[in-house]
Amino acid sequence: MNKEKFEKGLEIRKSVLGSDYVNKSIQNADDFNRPMQELVTEYCWGEVWARPGLPKKTRSIINLAMITALNRPHELKLHVRGAINNGLTKEEIQEVFLQTAIYCGVPAAIDSFRSAKEVFEEMENV
Known part of the structure; x- marks a missing residue:
């Protein structure tokens, strides 16, 4: 996992979906679904949503x-x-x-x- 992209993704994800929802999703992650939470946060939010091409x-x-x-x-x-x-x-x-x-x-x-x-x-x- 790219820690920098994960942290950027976490910031964007919280700004869009709300801190309460995102914090709960991360905190409730277990060994089974934690990799999915990390993937979504890093790639969806930290990679794609962080791109400057679209607001x-x-x-x-x-x-x-x-x-x-x-x-x-x-x-x-x-x-x-x-x-x-x-x-x-x-x-x-x-x-x-x-x-x-x-x-x-x-x-x-x-x-x-x-x-x-x-x-x-x-x-x-x-």
Whole structure:
């Protein structure tokens, strides 16, 4: 593991997903899933998210579209929060899901709307 990329990834991951979530993920890692936490932090966040070519807001838009296409609601909820943290509005998230409805399928987009609505309600009640 590249310690420098891991630390940079940890910083970015916390800024997008929130320190509480990331700290809990790292602290709850065991011998079985710790390598996955390290891989995600170092490569997804420390290598790719750290690149200067796209701002975080754009990366969030791309992630929301891809996660919708893959129909991964747990990850989508996490990245809806990240998208809000990265400056996206509800209206922009809505547009991403409408766009994905056309190119990835209406059922996938409907699930994303449903998941995002749950996140928005949770965030409003905090």
